[in-house]
Amino acid sequence: MNMLSNVQKVTSGLKASCSKYNRDINGLKLLAVSKTHPASAIQAAYDAGITDFGESYLQESLEKIHQLGDLPICWHFIGPIQSNKTRQIAENFDWVHSVDREKVLRRLASQRPANLPPLNVCLQTNLFNEPQKQGVTEPKLAELLELALSLPHIKLRGLMVIPPKNEDFDQQRQQFKQVKRLFSDLKGRYPEMDTLSMGMSGDSEAAIAEGSTMVRIGTAIFGQRQVKT
Numbered sequence: 001m002n003m004l005s006n007v008q009k010v011t012s013g014l015k016a017s018c019s020k021y022n023r024d025i026n027g028l029k030l031l032a033v034s035k036t037h038p039a040s041a042i043q044a045a046y047d048a049g050i051t052d053f054g055e056s057y058l059q060e061s062l063e064k065i066h067q068l069g070d071l072p073i074c075w076h077f078i079g080p081i082q083s084n085k086t087r088q089i090a091e092n093f094d095w096v097h098s099v100d101r102e103k104v105l106r107r108l109a110s111q112r113p114a115n116l117p118p119l120n121v122c123l124q125t126n127l128f129n130e131p132q133k134q135g136v137t138e139p140k141l142a143e144l145l146e147l148a149l150s151l152p153h154i155k156l157r158g159l160m161v162i163p164p165k166n167e168d169f170d171q172q173r174q175q176f177k178q179v180k181r182l183f184s185d186l187k188g189r190y191p192e193m194d195t196l197s198m199g200m201s202g203d204s205e206a207a208i209a210e211g212s213t214m215v216r217i218g219t220a221i222f223g224q225r226q227v228k229t
Helices: 003-020 039-047 058-067 083-092 102-111 138-150 169-189 204-209
Strands: 029-033 052-055 074-077 095-099 119-124 154-160 195-197 214-217
Touching: 003 029, 003 039, 003 204, 039 052, 039 058, 052 058, 058 074, 058 083, 083 102, 095 102, 095 154, 102 119, 102 138, 102 154, 119 138, 119 195, 138 154, 138 169, 154 169, 169 195, 169 204, 195 214, 204 214
Parallel strands: 029 052, 029 214, 052 074, 074 095, 095 119, 119 154, 154 195
Antiparallel strands: none
8 A cells, every 4th residue: 555645646636626616725624534544554644744633442542642652643533432431532632523412521621631732622413313323413512512612621613424325426415515504504603613524535525515624534545444353
């Protein structure tokens, strides 16, 4: 695997999408989803120019954060959060994208070390009411946003959404358009929000077309996910 080639291909694709839909490339962040991939792959991706990495499995990610502690990497936790894991997340990550309930948000706030900057938080939103997916539903979203703004050591950044899987580009856009409409409405009330984390390897173009500010790309950078044993 040629990591530099993969990263260049991904970044050129993102630039092309931004150009096609009149988006400023500087308004889009690439988050490399490195879960299940070794520290050596993250090192190679960092050397190729990536600074932000997303992890989902806490113990695995803590090992990699320790191994790569000399690099100024921005670490994002993007996986489901068990309440007994919040302390280690609060102590080791810069961003958390998967906050979806009050208990977790309060624990992250109280356990964030005072010597670290506030923890950047996106609320995971289950806008399409999929029972198998985590995320706060739209009716309860405002309540959680208010709480995020009120807590110390938390910096509310925005929303993270994983829409239903769809291979059709126009339907992808329709789903993302619905998310952007909600985000724009909320941003009018919560101007602190600046991040709409949506779009992955298979639907990043549609997400960019509809206003994503952060795309989460794994396979196109690292290849097929390693099987966890």
